Amino acid sequence: MPHLLHIDSSAVSQGSVSRALGQSFRRVWQQENPDGVVTYRDLGAAPVPPLTEAGVTAGFMPAVAHDERQRHAMLLRDELVAELLSADALLISTPMYNWSIPSTLKAWIDQVLVNDRTITFDGTPGPLTGRPATVVASYGGGYTPGAPMEQHNHVGPYLETVFGTGLGMDVQVIAAQLSLAPRTPAMAGLIPLAEQSLADAQAAVLERARQTALVPLR
Numbered sequence: 344m345p346h347l348l349h350i351d352s353s354a355v356s357q358g359s360v361s362r363a364l365g366q367s368f369r370r371v372w373q374q375e376n377p378d379g380v381v382t383y384r385d386l387g388a389a390p391v392p393p394l395t396e397a398g399v400t401a402g403f404m405p406a407v408a409h410d411e412r413q414r415h416a417m418l419l420r421d422e423l424v425a426e427l428l429s430a431d432a433l434l435i436s437t438p439m440y441n442w443s444i445p446s447t448l449k450a451w452i453d454q455v456l457v458n459d460r461t462i463t464f465d466g467t468p469g470p471l472t473g474r475p476a477t478v479v480a481s482y483g484g485g486y487t488p489g490a491p492m493e494q495h496n497h498v499g500p501y502l503e504t505v506f507g508t509g510l511g512m513d514v515q516v517i518a519a520q521l522s523l524a525p526r527t528p529a530m531a532g533l534i535p536l537a538e539q540s541l542a543d544a545q546a547a548v549l550e551r552a553r554q555t556a557l558v559p560l561r
């Protein structure tokens with residue numbers, strides 16, 4: 344039975360562009376996989392805590408050597424890691440906050456990247472190698488190739504590093520740009536570009552969801 348892990352991270356529950364893109368992906372994925380299972384985490388509504396000293400040190404020690412604080416910290420890491428490892432496909436929706444990802448998504452990433460369990464540093468392929476990871480993102484401004492702000496985008500490129508370079512996953516980032524144009528008077532002239540970007544992102548999301556649903560199970 345195929346398994347999708349769907350993570351939302353916008354702090355906003357209503358009118359979120361990234362959440363809407365994630366919903367579109369999930370709807371198509373479920374249509375294509377009627378017996379599929381979706382595990383859902385809403386980091387905006389229910390953030391996971393930041394990684395603590397106990398969590399860091401526990402990740403580098405055998406479980407039998409953990410003290411009480413490390414055991415407690417590792418319970419959460421174990422749960423999150425198990426969710427990720429059991430996913431045939433990963434879907435992350437994220438806004439751009441201050442040129443980067445929300446701190447809630449960063450906290451989740453810090454919790455799930457565990458040495459020798461999800462990520463390896465000795466050159467051997469990790470367990471998630473080749474699995475599809477789809478990032479759907481919403482940026483208030485414009486960060487397309489050649490745009491003046493391109494180099495300040497620390498969302499898509501960063502998540503490609505985490506899931507592609509770090510975990511070996513097959514990553515695609517799909518971003519709707521200029522989402523602030525309709526409600527920012529100074530950006531009024533950019534509204535047609537914003538609408539086009541959103542339409543392009545929606546089309547790309549549907550295509551990626553179909554492709555992802557066809558990926559053979561492990």
Ligand SMILES: Cc1cc2nc3c(=O)[nH]c(=O)nc-3n(C[C@H](O)[C@H](O)[C@H](O)COP(=O)(O)O)c2cc1C
Pocket residue numbers: 353354355358359360361362437438439440441442443481482483484485522523
């Ligand atoms: C706290 C905060 C910080 C933001 N920082 C940026 C930014 O640095 N660059 C940008 O282009 N847009 C920025 N925005 C705009 C969001 O990226 C934009 O509204 C996006 O659509 C939010 O995603 P959502 O609609 O899924 O909530 C920011 C919005 C908020 C609420």
